[in-house]
Amino acid sequence: MSEPLNASEPDGSPAPAAEARSAGKHAAETASAGSREPTVVVDDVHLTYRIVGRGRRGGAPAAVRRVLLREQAPGQRSVHAVRGVSFTAYRGEAIGLIGPNGSGKSTLLRAVAGLMAPSSGAVWTRGQAALLGVSAAMMGGMSGEQNIVLGCLAIGMTPTEIANEYDSICEFAGIGEFVHLPMNTYSSGMGARLRFAIAASRAPDILLIDEALATGDARFRRRSEKRIRELRDEAGTVFLVSHGLGIVRDTCTRAIWLENGRIVMDGDANDVVDAYEDKHDEGAHRPPRPTHRSGARARVYAEPSSF
């Protein structure tokens, strides 16, 4: 039913689940024993979702025949987005999830947040995990101040809490008088700043960030990175999905490299990003930089060349 999207699956590779399960153990062994508290345990998670209504052929008669004969519609495909991922995250860690488009990063993040149910395996969390993002609750036709209220209510704040936070959100977003205008008059940078300011106004136990830092000018990016560090201290654990490898190096302590829904490498952020760049940026011009390859904490789960 689920056709594998990666054709070049390494033959005879050890069961990825079993191998990945040792990830948790490995991380636990290297941890300074006892002092580290697990906050997220991802246990052999698979996530499959259906895509309906794409590429149906044969028109109405064929569709009726499919219904009558209970055939699987050819347009229905299952996408096996996450294929047996296991790891354990600990309090105080900031984990970057890196990988090419479609490697399952965002889907994995949604499973950790409890927004999508795994088709097998389980995600365990200590406290509430929350995705940093309120854009879905905001409405372009409404003013900035109305959207602040709406966004804050959407992430679960009470009216009293909003009244207390309102000024600091406005100040952090730094959009001045624009707060009284409809949001669809904002530049994309201003919109992004306001969304980040609202979303970052509350520290959940486990903070999940999906490409939130990609927008905004340099000054705002610095401020938002500072806020992320504060949130990390308050939150305990932060996950960051980003294509900006520099951000992962700067803000993360650990990185997980995903490809085709599987973990390729899990370890120290600099080591994993180095390995990822070696694989994906070959031939790209980049300034030479000092390598801090320790190799001690990083562990390669599969040869990157096999993907």
Add this chain to the structure above:
Amino acid sequence: MTEPTSAPPAPGLQRAGARLPIDEYSRRLWERRWFVAAYSTASNSVGYQGSFLGQAWQLLTPLLNIAVYYLIFGMLLHTNRGVPNFIAFLSVGVFVFSFCTDSLTAGARSITGNIGLVRALQFPRAVLPVSTTLVALLRLLYSLIVLIPIVLITGEPLTWRWLELVPALVLQSMFCLGIAFVVARIGAQVPDTTQALPFVARVWTYTAGVMYSVQTFAAGHGQWVSVLLTVNPGHVYLAIARNALLADNPCGIGTWLLAIAWSVGTLAVSYLYFWRGEEAYGNV
């Protein structure tokens, strides 16, 4: 989806996205009441932003419907036989029944139309059908601005019985919310629901007695036709609303009891049904 089969790997860990027990779920839903109110009013006003006449369409649409129905059913087909004040009868029918059809069609889209919200934020998903039903109720309340003058101008007396409209609308809201819960879950699982529902809504409109008197019509048919037509919840809520506003449309205590039974029964069953699907709404 996956049921919690194994114990947590370490104490203090909970399964992410696990469905809460019904009492805790209801408590969280109640905590989100401010969000429900803000989101409903915002999406109601945003819905008309693209048009020149804006919110005036909230009143124009049912007015045009009444005009069309009056021409076709009153003047051409003469379904107004046995109805003393047909314009007022028709107006109450159109406005009150559109609450039912609105909650039906909007409820089916409440999850799929807000999938961005469902995939981004954690909250009891029941917030969404509650919100679409509230939008439909708001429209009905706005439409009273037009409905009440129509009823008075056509010669209906203003009496204390009008206060019965309040319990009538409360019961109808409970029933409509129940309908929204059911179609929200079905609509999330079967994408074709939104295409099929307008037909269901139309059949329901024609059988509920919006533009003709069910009593007069049933008199010429067999016993079971009469029972089917009068037990129809759509007709029940129309009957108690007309009983409140119109002088010549009395309904008995039996209709009120039927209205209560439909409201409480539908809401209780459908709330459980919706709650049981809670974990999978993000996967659609």
